Amino acid sequence: MHINAINISDTMDKIDIGLLKSTQNGIPITSEPFKQIAMKLGISEDEVLGRLASMIKGGVIRRFGASIGHRAIGITANAMCTWNVPDEKVEEVGALMAGFAEVTHCYERPRYPGWKYNLFTMIHAYSRDECEKVAKEISIATGIGDYSILFSEKEFKKTGVRL
Numbered sequence: 001m002h003i004n005a006i007n008i009s010d011t012m013d014k015i016d017i018g019l020l021k022s023t024q025n026g027i028p029i030t031s032e033p034f035k036q037i038a039m040k041l042g043i044s045e046d047e048v049l050g051r052l053a054s055m056i057k058g059g060v061i062r063r064f065g066a067s068i069g070h071r072a073i074g075i076t077a078n079a080m081c082t083w084n085v086p087d088e089k090v091e092e093v094g095a096l097m098a099g100f101a102e103v104t105h106c107y108e109r110p111r112y113p114g115w116k117y118n119l120f121t122m123i124h125a126y127s128r129d130e131c132e133k134v135a136k137e138i139s140i141a142t143g144i145g146d147y148s149i150l151f152s153e154k155e156f157k158k159t160g161v162r163l
Contacts, residue, residue, distance in 0.1 A: 012060070015041055019051055020061075075124045077151070079131040081138070082117035084146035090119060093142045097121050102134045117148065 018041050027033040038045040055061040085093045090108050097119070098106040105122040121138065125131045128151060135149055 015043060015047075016051060016055065016060075019048065020055075023052075075126055077125045077128045077131045078155075079123045079125075079128070079135065079152070080150045081121045081123055081135050082148045082150065083119040083121070083144050084116045085119045085142075085144055087118070093144060094119055096142050097138055100134065100138060102131075103138075116146075 019037070022037050022040060028036045030036060032045070034048045035045045038048045041048070052061065052064070056064060083093070083097075094106055094108060097103055098121075100121075100123075102123050102125055103121045104124055105120070107120055108118055109120055111118050123131045123134050125134060131151070132149060135147060139145055139147060
């Protein structure tokens with residue numbers, strides 16, 4: 001699990017800051033991760049959960065979720081598929097595309113002169129052939145045949161905000 005924190009406030013106390021520092025690089029992979037964090041900070045597990053909830057609600061923490069290193073588990077083929085979708089069908093088609101298990105991101109972008117594509121999907125698979133197969137399945141399911149597949153060549157380390 002990773003937490004991206006923003007808007008660090010002057011009203012945060014030492015425990016809030018300690019909680020962010022204790023969780024920003026991941027929580028312990030145990031059956032009771034928040035109990036371990038609580039023990040480290042000298043507070044109760046309920047207080048840890050309450051403070052995290054407050055920081056999420058207050059916008060201090062903008063994301064709390066799993067971050068899986070897909071390359072580490074063998075998913076090494078990554079393709080950004082760009083789609084030329086009629087503007088009036090973007091919502092409908094985007095929802096269909098996003099429903100594919102292999103699609104991790106699906107978003108609309110504006111068209112530009114010389115660039116006709118307006119919908120983008122990120123597909124992750126074990127091989128380029130699999131990515132191409134998924135793109136073809138998406139094309140058939142949506143009726144959108146005008147698309148391009150851009151494969152990732154190199155992954156650069158991604159790091160969120162850190163204290």
